[in-house]
Amino acid sequence: MDYLLAAFAWLADSSHWTGRSGIPNRLLQHLAVTSVVVSIAAVIALPIGILIGHTHRGSGVVGAIVGAARSIPTLGLLTLFGLGLGIGLRAPILALVVLAMPSLLAGAYAGIETVKPEVTDAARAIGLSEWQIVSRVEIPLSAPVIIGGIRSATLQVVSTATLAAYIADAGLGRFLFTGLKTRDYAQMVGGAIMVITLALILELILAGIQRLARRISHPQLLTTTMKRN
Amino acid sequence: MKWLSQNWEHVIGLMVNHLLLAIPAIVMSVIIAVPLGRLAQQKPWLGKPLLSFATLMYAVPSLPLLVIIPSVLGLPLRSSATMIVALTLYGVALMVRTAADGFASIDQGTHEAAIAIGHSRRSLFWKVNLPLAIPVLASGVRVVVVSTIALVTIGALLGQSSLGTLLTDGFQRGIVAEVLTGVVLTIVLAVLLDLLVVLAKNLLAPWVRSGRAAV
Amino acid sequence: MLKKLSIVMSVIVLAGVSALTGCTSNPDPSKPTIVIGSQGYYSSEIIAEIYAQALEKAGYAVDRQFRIGPREVYLPEIEAGRIDLFPEYSGPLLQYWQPGTTARLGDDVYAQLQQATPPGLRVLDQSAATDQDSYVVTQAFANQWGLVAVSDLAKVTTPLILGASSNALDRPNGPNGLLSVYGIEVGFTPIEDSGGPLTVKALKDGDIQLAIIYTANPSITANNLITLEDNKGLFLASHIVPLASDNVDEQAASIINAVSAAMGPGDLIGMNARSVNDQLPAQTIARDWLTEKGLI
Numbered sequence: 001m002d003y004l005l006a007a008f009a010w011l012a013d014s015s016h017w018t019g020r021s022g023i024p025n026r027l028l029q030h031l032a033v034t035s036v037v038v039s040i041a042a043v044i045a046l047p048i049g050i051l052i053g054h055t056h057r058g059s060g061v062v063g064a065i066v067g068a069a070r071s072i073p074t075l076g077l078l079t080l081f082g083l084g085l086g087i088g089l090r091a092p093i094l095a096l097v098v099l100a101m102p103s104l105l106a107g108a109y110a111g112i113e114t115v116k117p118e119v120t121d122a123a124r125a126i127g128l129s130e131w132q133i134v135s136r137v138e139i140p141l142s143a144p145v146i147i148g149g150i151r152s153a154t155l156q157v158v159s160t161a162t163l164a165a166y167i168a169d170a171g172l173g174r175f176l177f178t179g180l181k182t183r184d185y186a187q188m189v190g191g192a193i194m195v196i197t198l199a200l201i202l203e204l205i206l207a208g209i210q211r212l213a214r215r216i217s218h219p220q221l222l223t224t225t226m227k228r229n
Numbered sequence: 230m231k232w233l234s235q236n237w238e239h240v241i242g243l244m245v246n247h248l249l250l251a252i253p254a255i256v257m258s259v260i261i262a263v264p265l266g267r268l269a270q271q272k273p274w275l276g277k278p279l280l281s282f283a284t285l286m287y288a289v290p291s292l293p294l295l296v297i298i299p300s301v302l303g304l305p306l307r308s309s310a311t312m313i314v315a316l317t318l319y320g321v322a323l324m325v326r327t328a329a330d331g332f333a334s335i336d337q338g339t340h341e342a343a344i345a346i347g348h349s350r351r352s353l354f355w356k357v358n359l360p361l362a363i364p365v366l367a368s369g370v371r372v373v374v375v376s377t378i379a380l381v382t383i384g385a386l387l388g389q390s391s392l393g394t395l396l397t398d399g400f401q402r403g404i405v406a407e408v409l410t411g412v413v414l415t416i417v418l419a420v421l422l423d424l425l426v427v428l429a430k431n432l433l434a435p436w437v438r439s440g441r442a443a444v
Numbered sequence: 445m446l447k448k449l450s451i452v453m454s455v456i457v458l459a460g461v462s463a464l465t466g467c468t469s470n471p472d473p474s475k476p477t478i479v480i481g482s483q484g485y486y487s488s489e490i491i492a493e494i495y496a497q498a499l500e501k502a503g504y505a506v507d508r509q510f511r512i513g514p515r516e517v518y519l520p521e522i523e524a525g526r527i528d529l530f531p532e533y534s535g536p537l538l539q540y541w542q543p544g545t546t547a548r549l550g551d552d553v554y555a556q557l558q559q560a561t562p563p564g565l566r567v568l569d570q571s572a573a574t575d576q577d578s579y580v581v582t583q584a585f586a587n588q589w590g591l592v593a594v595s596d597l598a599k600v601t602t603p604l605i606l607g608a609s610s611n612a613l614d615r616p617n618g619p620n621g622l623l624s625v626y627g628i629e630v631g632f633t634p635i636e637d638s639g640g641p642l643t644v645k646a647l648k649d650g651d652i653q654l655a656i657i658y659t660a661n662p663s664i665t666a667n668n669l670i671t672l673e674d675n676k677g678l679f680l681a682s683h684i685v686p687l688a689s690d691n692v693d694e695q696a697a698s699i700i701n702a703v704s705a706a707m708g709p710g711d712l713i714g715m716n717a718r719s720v721n722d723q724l725p726a727q728t729i730a731r732d733w734l735t736e737k738g739l740i
Contacts, residue, residue, distance in 0.1 A: 003300055071375040071419030073382040075393065076412035079400040083408070087607070087635055087646045155288055162290045166636045174610075176292050177636055181611035183516050185296060192293035199288030232723045239725060305524070306517045388484050388513035398511065402486050402720045403641035403663075 006186035007193055016190075021174065027194060030171040033161050034202075037093055038154050041100035046146065049108025053142070054134050059109055066102040074099050074160050082167045092164035099160055100153040107149015111142030143213040151206040158199045162191075172198070232406040240395070244414060247391040250381050251418075254313045258320025258373050263366065265321065266328020267354070276329060286322035291315065291383045307388045316380055320373045327369030331362035360434065367430035371423050378419040382411070392418070472503035476691050481518055481527040482510040485638065486726070487575060487660060487716050491531035491684060491707075493730035498699050501740040510726075514611075515540055523562060528691040529700070534570055535680025537687065539615070550574075550681035557685070568686040568697055571704035573712040575660035576682030577617050579606075579672045582647055586670040593673040597628045597654070605631040607652035609638050617656065617678050625678050630654060644669070660709070662717035684712070706737045 010016060017023050052058050074095055081091035115138050123137045139146070165173030175191025178184065233240065269276030298304070298311050305311075335358055343357040382393030392411045399407030471477075478499055482492035489510050496506045509527060512518040519540060521527050534553045538545050541560040547553045554570050561567055579594055586592075589600050597604065612618035612632075616625075619632045635643045639657035644667055646652045657664060657671075664671060684707065686700050711733065718729050734740040 003297055067371065067375055067423055068416055068420055070372065071379045071416050071423075073379045073393065073396065073412060073415050075382050075385070076396040076408060076415065079396050079408050080405070080412065082642050083400070083403065083405060083645075086649050087633065087642055087651055155284065159288045159290050162292065165634070167642055169633050173290070174634065176290060177634065178610040178613060180292060180296065180516075181514065181609060181636075182614040184614075185300075188293050188296060192290050195290050196285060196288050200285060203284060203288070235723070235728070236725050305521055305526070307512055307521065385484075385511075386513060388511055388517050390511060394511055397484060398486060400637055400642075401640045402723070404720075404723050406723075 003185055003189050007189035010186040010190040011193065023194060026170075026172050026174060026191075027198065030158070030161055030173075030195070030198060033089065033093065033096070033164055033171055034154065034157050037096040037157050037161070038100055038150065040093070041097045041104055041153065042150065044097075045101045045104035046108045049105045049146075049149075050112055050134060050139065053109035053112025053115075054130075054138060056113065059113065062105060062109060066106050069098070069102040072098060074163060075166075078163055078166060087167050089164065089168045089170055092161070092166075092168055096157050096161060096164070100157050103153040103156065104149045107146050107152070108142075111145030111149070112138050114145065115141045140217050143217050144210050147206065147210040147213050151203070151210060154202055154206060155199055158202060159195060162195060232404055233410055236407075240392075240410060240414070243390060243392050243394055244418065247378070247381050247393075247415075247418060250309055250312050250316065250384065250389070250391060251377050251422075254316030254320055255370075255374055255377050255422075257313070257317040258324055258377070259366075259370055261317065262321045262324035262328050262369070262373075263359075265325045266330075267332050267358075269325065270329040270332040280326050280329065283322040283325045286318060289318075291319075291380065292386065294318070295384070295387055309389070312381070312384045312389050316377050319380060320377055323376060324369045324373050327372070328362075328366060331365030331369065332358060334365050335361045363430060363434040367426060367434070370426050374422045374426055375419040378415060378422065382415060471500070471505035475504050475696075476528075476693065477505040477507055478692060478696060479507040479509055479526065479528045481512050481522070481530045483515070483518070483531075484511045484513045486719050487658075487712065488531055490715050490719060490726045490729050491712075492529075493726040494703055494734060495529055495531065495686065495700055497727075497730050497734055498703055498739055499696055501734075502695065502699055504696060522565065522687060522689070525564065525689060525691075528689040529696075530687045532567070532685050532687045533575060533682040534567075534685045535576060535682035537567075537685070539680060545680075548677040548680055550683055553681050554683065554685070561687075564690060566688055566690075568688055568692075569701045569704050571684040571707045573660070573684045573704075573707045573709050574682055575658050575684065575712060577656050577679050578659050578674065580647070580655050580657045580664060580669045581653060581672065583668045583670055585653055586672075591670065591672060593675040594622075594626055594628075594678065595675055596672070597626070600653075602653075603631060604628070604654055605633055605652045606654045606656070607633045607635045607643055607646050608656035609636055610634040612656055616680075621678050625676050660712045660716050662713060662720050665713075666717075666721070703734075703739060706739060 011023075019025070049062075052062055077095040077098055078092055081094050085091045085094070119141070120133055120137060123133045128136065161171055162173030162176050164171050165177050172191050172195050175187050175194070179186070179188025179191060265279065269279045294315050295311060296306065298314050299306050299308070302311075302314065339361065340357070343353055348357060381391045382396055384391055385393030385397045392415050395407050395411030399405070399411065480492050480496050482488040492508070492510055496508055500506050512521070515536070518527065518530070522530055534550070534557055538547065538553055538557045538560055541562075542556065545556060547556045550570070554567070557567055581591060590596065591599070606612075606619055606622070608618065615621070619630050622628050622630055633646070633652050635646060637643060639655065639661055641663070643655045643657060644663050647655050647669070648667065657669070659671065663669070684704065686704065688697065688700070692700070715729050715733060718724050719726070731740070
C-alpha cells in the first residue's frame with residue numbers, strides 16, 4: 001500500500017504536470033498513439049470482417065487467424081519492427097495495429113453474422129442491392145457488436161501502448177520504464193494510475209456510444225435483454 | 230536456422246518454463262472466473278460492478294503490476310508466483326464476463342424443468358447449469374489460453390525465464406532468428422493449447438460441434 | 445474438463461523437465477551446491493557460464509539462475525542469500541550501494557567496494573577485463589567536429605541528443621552529469637536496449653548524436669564508432685568482479701580468482717563478438733575460452 005500512497009503523492013506534485021515530459025503531454029501522446037492505432041486497425045479490419053460476415057465465407061479461417069493473432073507477443077513484434085525501422089513511433093504503432101486487429105475483426109464478422117437471414121432475405125425481396133443490404137441493414141443492426149469490438153481493442157491498445165516507450169520518447173509508458181529503471185516506484189505506479197484512468201474514461205465514452213447504438217438499432221428491445229458485451 | 234540448430238535444447242527448456250507459468254495461471258483463472266461469473270449472473274447488483282472492475286483490471290499495464298504484486302504479497306520481484314498471480318488476475322478479468330454470459334445462455338425452461346425433476350441446488354449447478362454453459366465457457370477459456378501464453382513473454386523484462394527471454398536476448402544481440410523463434414513458438418504453443426481446449430469441449434459437450442469465436 | 449486437461453499438460457511438462465535434467469556431470473556430494481546468477485545481458489551470461497563450468501570441473505554442483513533482469517531485481521535476491529555467485533561490474537555495483545561515491549579509478553572503486561559490500565557477501569578479486577559505460581559517436585560526426593574527448597563536445601554547435609536507457613537519467617553519467625561536470629547541455633532520448641542494436645541504429649540514422657554503449661560491446665568496432673575519452677572522470681571504472689556469498693568456500697573462491705586473473709579486456713570483447721556475430725550460445729563460448737586458457 002506504501003507504493004499507492006507514494007504514487008498519489010507523486011501525482012499530486014505540481015512539478016510533474018508541466019513541460020515536455022509532464023503528465024498532460026504524456027497523456028496526450030498516449031491518447032494520440034491510441035487513436036491513430038485504433039483508426040488504422042479499424043480501417044483495415046472492419047471492412048474485411050463485414051465482408052466475411054456478409055458472405056458467410058471464410059469465417060472458420062478467420063476464426064483461426066483471430067485466435068492465433070491474439071497470441072502474438074506484442075513485445076516480440078515491437079522488437080522485430082524496431083530492428084527494422086529504428087527508434088521512434090513507427091515500430092510501436094505497427095505492432096499495436098496488429099494487436100488491435102483480432103478484436104475488431106471478430107467484432108465485425110460476429111456482429112454481421114448475427115443478423116437473422118430472414119431480415120436480409122426480406123431486404124433482398126424488396127429490391128435492395130447487396131451493398132444496400134450491408135450498409136442500410138446489416139451494419140446498423142450489428143453496430144452494437146461492432147462497437148463492442150472497437151471497445152475491447154481500444155482497451156487493449158491503451159494498456160499495451162505503454163510498451164511504445166521501450167523505443168520511443170512518448171506516452172505514459174515513459175513513467176513506467178523510467179520508474180522501473182531508476183527504482184522510482186512512485187513514478188511507475190503513478191504512471192500506471194494515469195493509464196488506468198485514461199482507460200476508464202475511454203471505456204465510459206465507448207460504452208455510452210454502444211448503448212446509444214443499441215437503442216437506435218433495436219428500439220423495440222429493452223437494453224437489458226442484450227447481454228452481448 | 231543456424232541459430233536454432235545450435236540452441237534447440239535451450240529453446241525447449243524455455244518452452245517448458247513458459248508452460249509452467251502459463252498453465253497454472255490458466256487453470257486458476259478458470260477456477261476463479263466460473264463461480265464469479267455465476268455469481269455475477271445470479272446477482273446483478275453484484276454482477277454489474279464486478280464486471281466493470283474486471284474490465285478495468287484488464288487495463289492495468291503489466292509491468293507495474295509485476296512490481297506491485299510482490300510488494301503486496303511479500304514475494305521476491307522475480308518469482309514464478311508473482312508471474313502466476315498477475316497472469317491469473319488478467320485471466321479472470323478476461324473470462325468472468327464470458328462465464329456470466331455462459332450461465333445466462335441457459336434456457337430458463339430447462340433450468341426450471343431440472344428443478345421440477347428434483348435436482349438439489351448443488352446438483353443443479355454441477356449436473357445441469359455447468360454442462361449446459363460449457364460451449365460458451367469454452368470460448369472464454371480459449372481467449373484466456375491464447376492471451377495468457379502471449380503475456381508470459383513480458384516477464385522476461387524482469388528476468389522471468391520463458392520464450393520471452395528469446396525476445397529480449399535476441400534484441401540485445403541483434404539476432405533476428407532468435408526473436409522470430411520466440412514469436413513463432415509462442416504462437417505455436419497458443420494454437421496447440423487452444424486445440425486441446427476445443428478437443429476437451431467436444432468431448433464434454435458433444436451436442437454442440439461448431440464453435441463460434443468469442444468477441 | 446480442467447482436471448483431464450491439467451493432467452495431460454502436467455504429463456507433457458514433466459516429460460520435458462526430466463528430459464532436461466538428465467544431463468549434469470556427477471558432482472561431489474561433500475561440496476556445497478552453488479547458485480550462480482547473471483544479468484539479463486548476454487555478456488554477463490557468458491561470464492556466469494564460465495564460473496559455472498569451472499566449478500563443475502572441480503566437482504561442485506551448480507544451479508544456473510541466468511538472465512535475471514536489472515540490478516534492482518537480482519541484488520535483493522543476492523542479499524537475501526538466494527544466489528551465491530554473480531559476475532558484477534565494480535563501478536555500477538559500488539554506485540548501487542553508495543550512490544554518492546566519488547571514486548572513479550579502478551583500484552579506488554575496488555577498495556571502496558570491499559568496504560561497501562554488506563555482511564554475508566564479499567567481492568572476490570577483480571579482473572582486468574572491463575565493460576563500462578562510455579560515450580560513443582559515429583566516425584563521421586567525430587571527424588566533422590574534431591572529437592576525441594568528451595570535453596570536445598563543447599565545440600559542437602548543433603543540438604546534441606543523447607540516447608541511452610532511462611536509468612541514465614538519475615546516474616552521474618546521464619545528461620545531468622554531463623552538464624555539471626563538463627558543462628555540456630544535451631537532449632535525451634530513451635532507448636531501453638542498453639546500448640544494443642537499436643541504439644547503434646539510432647546513431648547511424650542520425651536520430652541521436654551521442655550514445656552510451658558498453659566498452660566491451662563488439663558493435664563499436666563493427667560499426668566504426670568512436671569512444672570519446674572521459675578526460676574529467678564522469679564514468680566509474682567498471683571491472684568484472686565476482687560477488688560471492690559465504691556459501692562459496694575457499695576452494696571455489698580460488699577457482700573463480702584464477703578465472704578472473706586469466707581474463708583480459710580483449711578476451712571479453714572477443715567473447716562478446718562470438719556471441720553477437722557468430723550467434724554462438726554461452727555454453728560454447730565459455731567452454732572454448734576455458735579450454736584455451738587451460739582452466740578445464
